[in-house]
Amino acid sequence: MIAIVACAIAAFAAQTPQMPATLGIGRPAMPAEISAWDIDVRPDGVGLPPGRGAVTEGETIYAARCASCHGKTGKEGPNDRLVGREPGDAFPFGRDPQRPKTIGSYWPYATTVFDYIRRAMPPNAPGSLQSGEIYGLVAYLLFLNDLIPADAVMDATSLPKVVMPARDRFVPDPRGGPKSVNPRSRP
Amino acid sequence: MKVSRRRVLATAAGAVALGRTAAMQSPAPAPAASDPSKAPGRPARTLGQRAAFEKPQRITRGATGSQTPHQDLYGTITPADLHFERHHAGVPEIDPRSYSLLIHGMVERPMMFTLADLKRFPSVSRVCFLECSGNFNRAAPPETTPQQLAGMTSQSEWTGVMLSTLFREVGARPQATWFLAEGHDAALLARSIPVEKAFDDAMIAYAQNGEAIRPEQGYPARLLLPGWEGNSNVKWIRRIELSDRPFMTREETSKYTDPLANDTARIFSFVMDARSLITYPAYPVTLTRGWVEINGIAWSGYGKIQRVDVSTDAGRSWASAKLQEPVLPKAHTRFRHLWKWDGGEAIVLSRAVDETGYVQPPRAELLKTRGPGAANYHLNPVTGWLVRSDGAVVYNQEAWG
Numbered sequence: 001m002i003a004i005v006a007c008a009i010a011a012f013a014a015q016t017p018q019m020p021a022t023l024g025i026g027r028p029a030m031p032a033e034i035s036a037w038d039i040d041v042r043p044d045g046v047g048l049p050p051g052r053g054a055v056t057e058g059e060t061i062y063a064a065r066c067a068s069c070h071g072k073t074g075k076e077g078p079n080d081r082l083v084g085r086e087p088g089d090a091f092p093f094g095r096d097p098q099r100p101k102t103i104g105s106y107w108p109y110a111t112t113v114f115d116y117i118r119r120a121m122p123p124n125a126p127g128s129l130q131s132g133e134i135y136g137l138v139a140y141l142l143f144l145n146d147l148i149p150a151d152a153v154m155d156a157t158s159l160p161k162v163v164m165p166a167r168d169r170f171v172p173d174p175r176g177g178p179k180s181v182n183p184r185s186r187p
Numbered sequence: 188m189k190v191s192r193r194r195v196l197a198t199a200a201g202a203v204a205l206g207r208t209a210a211m212q213s214p215a216p217a218p219a220a221s222d223p224s225k226a227p228g229r230p231a232r233t234l235g236q237r238a239a240f241e242k243p244q245r246i247t248r249g250a251t252g253s254q255t256p257h258q259d260l261y262g263t264i265t266p267a268d269l270h271f272e273r274h275h276a277g278v279p280e281i282d283p284r285s286y287s288l289l290i291h292g293m294v295e296r297p298m299m300f301t302l303a304d305l306k307r308f309p310s311v312s313r314v315c316f317l318e319c320s321g322n323f324n325r326a327a328p329p330e331t332t333p334q335q336l337a338g339m340t341s342q343s344e345w346t347g348v349m350l351s352t353l354f355r356e357v358g359a360r361p362q363a364t365w366f367l368a369e370g371h372d373a374a375l376l377a378r379s380i381p382v383e384k385a386f387d388d389a390m391i392a393y394a395q396n397g398e399a400i401r402p403e404q405g406y407p408a409r410l411l412l413p414g415w416e417g418n419s420n421v422k423w424i425r426r427i428e429l430s431d432r433p434f435m436t437r438e439e440t441s442k443y444t445d446p447l448a449n450d451t452a453r454i455f456s457f458v459m460d461a462r463s464l465i466t467y468p469a470y471p472v473t474l475t476r477g478w479v480e481i482n483g484i485a486w487s488g489y490g491k492i493q494r495v496d497v498s499t500d501a502g503r504s505w506a507s508a509k510l511q512e513p514v515l516p517k518a519h520t521r522f523r524h525l526w527k528w529d530g531g532e533a534i535v536l537s538r539a540v541d542e543t544g545y546v547q548p549p550r551a552e553l554l555k556t557r558g559p560g561a562a563n564y565h566l567n568p569v570t571g572w573l574v575r576s577d578g579a580v581v582y583n584q585e586a587w588g
């Protein structure tokens with residue numbers, strides 16, 4: 001009986017085609033299509049577009065397009081607080097949930113500010129800012145966080161060089177990855 | 188006291204659990220308006236609807252989220268229209284005819300796939316839960332329903348193409364260790380995911396419970412990372428870029444990181460730990476003395492639920508609940524435990540154990556390990572309900588610590 005079942009499975013398996021290396025479904029992506037969508041910016045600066053923006057230029061755009069939700073100086077809300085440093089650049093957030101997580105106190109990379117504004121801000125008109133305007137806004141927000149001087153200009157070369165106070169605060173998850181599970185190291 | 192509770196039941200939370208309370212409490216059925224055997228019923232129709240008496244509803248949390256009414260559900264599949272939602276810039280409306288998924292970066296052949304292309308690939312279906320990593324109401328008052336406590340987890344049968352199939356099609360390079368997944372919503376929400384997950388069990392899903400995915404869940408296609416925090420399961424996915432390092436987007440740095448007491452923060456804490464939720468009895472149910480079937484759901488992002496312990500004496504003793512077969516990995520698993528309530532005050536708790544041996548921790552242990560500021564993400568403490576001597580069931584986490 002078992003032998004018969006085994007034979008039947010073997011015969012069935014023989015009819016199942018091997019999965020080919022590729023199935024030939026889909027089409028090549030054109031370089032122009034890729035560059036139209038490829039907007040991400042990495043911490044090493046890869047992905048930053050040409051253009052530049054100064055703190056003073058950012059100040060004007062911020063007042064017109066951001067201050068209503070993030071406050072006059074980036075601290076007043078009503079939406080996410082963007083400005084503020086911890087005394088001595090401490091990182092007390094695990095001890096005190098009340099401490100505000102801002103660009104200056106919590107964000108590990110300055111490039112993320114560019115990446116995020118380009119993706120999502122302002123929420124009522126996402127994608128409406130030019131690269132130069134975004135560089136200016138990033139410069140102004142970094143200036144408000146005391147990370148760059150008032151006369152600084154941000155571009156693809158200068159932005160990745162800005163070192164954020166929280167850069168080395170992030171640690172890998174000790175609970176284990178998808179395969180290496182070590183229950184003793186959790187929670 | 189009794190009056191005010193009734194009033195709460197009838198108003199604020201009334202719609203939430205009445206069906207179940209009535210069904211399980213009242214011995215005599217309410218008289219039917221008319222005898223259905225004395226007149227022909229309604230004709231067939233093209234689209235089914237719930238019985239007029241059943242009105243389960245999500246609760247919205249502002250414009251960007253809604254919660255599943257666990258207290259109204261009996262099994263493990265969440266009806267798609269009751270699946271929780273969470274988004275960062277609203278639900279986009281995407282025309283499936285103009286939909287494309289771009290896969291590029293560290294690949295041999297950058298490619299575009301239409302929705303029809305995705306459906307031509309060999310497909311798979313799997314049942315798994317999704318859970319927002321912020322799925323815990325830390326300051327829940329006594330009048331908290333299961334929906335309000337942990338309504339940001341739901342379960343579906345998902346169908347789509349394995350991401351590994353697509354990665355073979357484009358020729359993922361061996362140096363690629365991460366990929367960026369980007370949605371086509373107004374936040375172009377983006378997360379970096381280890382390529383290891385793509386070759387483990389990640390999918391591009393286009394169907395939910397047998398039909399096209401709902402807009403709130405990512406229509407027409409989404410990334411599905413079984414067992415991983417909801418936010419990383421990027422919806423409305425339009426682009427995947429393979430790379431040899433993570434991209435450090437806002438959603439994986441400013442948000443979805445977990446500050447610890449030792450002045451660091453966990454980053455890329457993807458997996459949802461084991462957890463359980465008693466869905467009956469729970470607020471706003473009022474129990475009557477006698478046999479009660481305690482039941483609920485348990486799940487773990489690390490694999491199968493191995494056991495669910497239930498306590499009816501505030502954690503002094505525990506008994507193993509019955510698990511509904513089949514117990515699937517990374518899936519809501521229904522547990523049930525028969526209990527005779529004698530009318531005294533009681534605290535019922537549940538505790539999940541997964542196949543790695545991990546035991547769902549008490550709240551105090553979680554906060555001790557992570558620190559009092561433990562962010563709102565990845566909190567999975569043991570929870571339960573306080574049954575008052577008058578039968579009222581309320582939430583009261585101080586009672587079990």
